[in-house]
Amino acid sequence: MSTPLVEARGIVKQYGPTVALADGRLTVHAGESHALVGRNGAGKSTLVTVLTGLQAPDAGTVRFDGGPAPALADRDGWRRKVACVYQRPTVVPELTVAENLFINRQPTGRGGLISWRRLRTEAAEVLDTWGVRVDPDARTADLKVEDRQMVEIARALSFGARFIVLDEPTAQLDKREIERLFTRMRALQDSGVTFLFISHHLQEVYEVCQTVTVLRDARWITTAPVAELPRAALVEAMAGEAAGARTAGRAAVRDTAPVVLEARGLTSAAYQGVDLTVRSGEAVGLAGSSGSGKVELAESFAGLHTPTGGSARLDGERLPYGDVAAALRAGVGCVPRDRHEQGLVPGMTVGDNTTLSVLDRLGRHGFVATARRRGVARELIRRLGIHTEGPDQPVSDLSGGNAQKVVMARALASDPRLLVLINPTAGVDVKSKESLLARMDSARDDGTAVLVVSDELDDLRRCDRVLVLFHGRVVAEYPSGWRDHELIAAIEGVDHG
Known part of the structure; x- marks a missing residue:
């Protein structure tokens, strides 16, 4: 097997007495869309904060391309490795697309002033390179949710990152917008981009991902090719019970109750x-x-x-x-x-x-x-x-x-x-x-x-x-x-x- 693009092993994270992650593991290979699933509280968000360098694990290691992860304080180093597109946008709505793409790193001209011409030109080049059909001069607040997400992905790619975490990307999209997002994801995969796809909708995992990792009760449960894991087996891994197990029932409230x-x-x-x-x-x-x-x-x-x-x-x-x-x-x-x-x-x-x-x-x-x-x-x-x-x-x-x-x-x-x-x-x-x-x-x-x-x-x-x-x-x-x-x-x- 080739060296994994991203590998997390034995990740432990505690907040006081609360164990948010007891055994987090993840192995993602270049060019795939890898699903991370688990019920709320399973540890997905905690693992993402460690993978993106927002927090250091109490134990365990994260590696990129076989090498150690950047130091926690090296924000530029992390941006070159990984980016997360969250359910809630992190773009500044009142700025243009171009301004958001190069926020805090705008090209400058004579006297150290921002070169607006270069800003628009370089923004257009980034958008064109990654097939994002958005006007660089458009106000970001006026974009559709799916286009805002693509702007965030393009911004991450412009730093050099080729590993993108998509955290519940379809939560605010309708069915047609979801299909367009998946089409864009496949095109970016063909261009060498790797995705970690987090979703509560397992149907989407089967539509767009090649591999899935399941967390349950703050621990790694399994990693398997999506095509080899039936839906019932995936739900069972998340639930921690066999399909026949049934919870104890209560006597029904009478229909005559007001x-x-x-x-x-x-x-x-x-x-x-x-x-x-x-x-x-x-x-x-x-x-x-x-x-x-x-x-x-x-x-x-x-x-x-x-x-x-x-x-x-x-x-x-x-x-x-x-x-x-x-x-x-x-x-x-x-x-x-x-x-x-x-x-x-x-x-x-x-x-x-x-x-x-x-x-x-x-x-x-x-x-x-x-x-x-x-x-x-x-x-x-x-x-x-x-x-x-x-x-x-x-x-x-x-x-x-x-x-x-x-x-x-x-x-x-x-x-x-x-x-x-x-x-x-x-x-x-x-x-x-x-x-x-x-x-x-x-x-x-x-x-x-x-x-x-x-x-x-x-x-x-x-x-x-x-x-x-x-x-x-x-x-x-x-x-x-x-x-x-x-x-x-x-x-x-x-x-x-």
Whole structure:
């Protein structure tokens, strides 16, 4: 075999107690499109940060063309080896294509001033060399997403890199644009460019890649030619279970249970035509990849977004859109996707954070009764099993699991009719995870309707039904008792036909 273009061996990366990568391995040969797949949390993003020189591994080695990787501080050395085109563009939208191609390295003329003529000429040459049909003088913000991606690829190639990481490149593209991207990838491969292709849509792996590497639970699982790995075997490698394994089922919620949440034809930029019902005492899961629209859909019910079409009703009343306070008054409690950015006020105490959603119940005329607030907080601390010195302890002192319990406590404090949980167990320890899911079960037993968005199969296992979103549409529904491999196959867009 020829010397690999890129080789990573035994990559280990920890962030405090969290092991992001325990055994990362990758071998990519020149001229191929190599897929890197795995469920969220498998370690793909961590491996990419190491491969692109953004972080040094705690252990392991990265080699390019048989030689050692550049020193971490040698940014130009890394740019000559590898580049990553992310799902979110890194170009400056208000600059032209030419300016973005040569940002921070513009050709200069007399007196050290930028030579705009040379800039346009050299930009046109780069674009022509790599077959990118874009006007160098066009404002980058005016380009289609696929053309912006090609500009980023051309910029990377102009540094000398011939290894390009494409991180979820199709997430914002429609079917026709995806086909054009794949055509361009094949043409660039013929010109000597090598791709690492990261996608949650396994169907695309079979369309454009020659080799696939699977990560699971922060470890390398397998590398194989795509043509020799059936779809079922690939899903099994990602899921870590045989096709026959089935999760334990729950007794179905009665059809006579009253409907709490009902959505019909709900549409926005992130999702289209969603029909959804959640009954009293029922937990419904929303599954899908990062670009599926599942988070935006759940956030719409919590008042964070305004749909452009369709309707949603809570106990028969129209649900207020785009107004979190109004959604709270209507009976919606929410654990948001990021407790640090959206869930906690770090400068406040545990008691303040747990009672933020019920201040109107703790006093009159805008004044909060301190003793009553502390009493409510103590009861919430007891119910959620929050390990704290008391209501007056700063919430910033708590561990991740206890901080998430505070967010859950606040969501439950208002006795919601609909509880929206978005990644409710992300970044918490096993014991805290079980405690949080037990609180979800208790809320359901009390008759609360629960909507759960999660990338964790363990969270979704507690649900009565799971809906799978793909490119913004509900494509499948699984009753309790689903098999891991079939749910993952639907999430990853595997075509069973």
